[in-house]
Amino acid sequence: MPHYDWIWGDPPPLLKRHSEVKHALLRNYLIDYFLTLVSMPQQDKIQLTIVDGFCGGGLYQNESGQEVPGSPLVILEAIREAEVLVNVRQERRKPIKIDVELICIDDCSYALDYLGHVLDERGYGGGVAKGLIKLVKGKFADHCGAAIQRAHSRSPRSGRALFVLDQYGYSAVPMSCLRDIFAKLKHAEVILTFYIDSLISYLNEKNLADFELSTGMCSSVCAADLDEIKQSPRWRVQLQSSLYQSLTSQCSAQFYTPFFIRPERGHGDFWLLHLSQHWKARDVMATTHWQHHNHFAHYGKAGFHMFSTGYIGKIDDENRLQMGFDFSEVAATVCKETMMAQIPAMLFEGADGMTFEQFFLGLINTTPATRNMVEATLLELHQSGEIIVMDDAGDASKARVKLKADNVLRLPSQRTFNFSI
Numbered sequence: 001m002p003h004y005d006w007i008w009g010d011p012p013p014l015l016k017r018h019s020e021v022k023h024a025l026l027r028n029y030l031i032d033y034f035l036t037l038v039s040m041p042q043q044d045k046i047q048l049t050i051v052d053g054f055c056g057g058g059l060y061q062n063e064s065g066q067e068v069p070g071s072p073l074v075i076l077e078a079i080r081e082a083e084v085l086v087n088v089r090q091e092r093r094k095p096i097k098i099d100v101e102l103i104c105i106d107d108c109s110y111a112l113d114y115l116g117h118v119l120d121e122r123g124y125g126g127g128v129a130k131g132l133i134k135l136v137k138g139k140f141a142d143h144c145g146a147a148i149q150r151a152h153s154r155s156p157r158s159g160r161a162l163f164v165l166d167q168y169g170y171s172a173v174p175m176s177c178l179r180d181i182f183a184k185l186k187h188a189e190v191i192l193t194f195y196i197d198s199l200i201s202y203l204n205e206k207n208l209a210d211f212e213l214s215t216g217m218c219s220s221v222c223a224a225d226l227d228e229i230k231q232s233p234r235w236r237v238q239l240q241s242s243l244y245q246s247l248t249s250q251c252s253a254q255f256y257t258p259f260f261i262r263p264e265r266g267h268g269d270f271w272l273l274h275l276s277q278h279w280k281a282r283d284v285m286a287t288t289h290w291q292h293h294n295h296f297a298h299y300g301k302a303g304f305h306m307f308s309t310g311y312i313g314k315i316d317d318e319n320r321l322q323m324g325f326d327f328s329e330v331a332a333t334v335c336k337e338t339m340m341a342q343i344p345a346m347l348f349e350g351a352d353g354m355t356f357e358q359f360f361l362g363l364i365n366t367t368p369a370t371r372n373m374v375e376a377t378l379l380e381l382h383q384s385g386e387i388i389v390m391d392d393a394g395d396a397s398k399a400r401v402k403l404k405a406d407n408v409l410r411l412p413s414q415r416t417f418n419f420s421i
Ligand SMILES: C[S@@+](CC[C@H](N)C(=O)[O-])C[C@H]1O[C@@H](n2cnc3c(N)ncnc32)[C@H](O)[C@@H]1O
Pocket: 004, 053, 054, 055, 056, 057, 058, 059, 069, 070, 071, 072, 105, 106, 107, 108, 111, 138, 139, 140, 141, 166, 167, 168, 172
């Protein structure tokens, strides 16, 4: 996991290619997020708070020697870009205003000092002077409560806030912070970096205890069994799966995506977890991944339950690489075919069927597919007679392009089902 030094007067620190990928995801997601929020042309302002909890010094040089922005600048540039895009696309008479207060927290005074200079140089000095960009020195965990309070007082009804938590390792974001964010802000979202490889590679009784103590996360890993667990050829897969389950079940977010990034040389995989309270937020993130698939790799399976076997860079201790799921057109086809085969089997359980909404919400966390992709697959299965979609009068629906949330999905009666799929 990289460490950066920002000293004003020295060249900015080096940013590796896989960290540029992280910034590309953040920029693309923010633009998609703003465009989703301002879909109504009569709206002329959206107000929210963004907390960059581990903001850094704001500037790097990349592997080709070019200056590239750090997360605070990525956020500020994405706001400007989204404003321009909305105004052009919607041909607005009154331009949209994306009213963001950006709270930048870092516990290193050099990094904050550097960021202050960078913001000034890039024309954001006025924003800092007016308090629209706040620079806060200290640990994220110590300032999280105040940031939540601030976001709440700016948007008491919508509770709209985004927390970018780009920690160095895996232990600087306590579960209690995540739970507070989701308890107090109705539309909060978190993008959390988690260096799963560093945790797993050096996992022993002491590290596990330290990790649990600093994050307040109870893993289901038993320290006394660690030596034995590591004898299994699939121990990395099993540990990743188990830690992922513990984190997602204890952070109290209802929806999540576990996309992860792998450095070129195969060491230091990290998760970029997107956590939210609303399916739509999760869907926007999944759509971002499909739209910008060149950047991201998501190791997992194509259809539903992609985490049942775990997902990981190194499938065993011989460092054999598992194939990545890459959000390409081929991946979309495989994803669809997998869902086509899985869905009838999944509907077999409930004799009375289930609504599209129940089906989708129950499975969203387990698939890279977006709502549109699941909907299109269901409609195709309905048209080929593999499943039945019923409208609210109980008749077979004539829907071809859209499903309603309360449409009921079920298997045709007397269907013989092949369990070998
Ligand atoms: C990975 S760097 C962040 C990079 C930045 N988000 C970006 O994308 O440009 C992590 C930053 O977190 C800071 N840091 C480390 N521990 C911290 C903590 N507990 N609270 C707040 N900041 C912390 C470090 O000084 C460093 O600047």
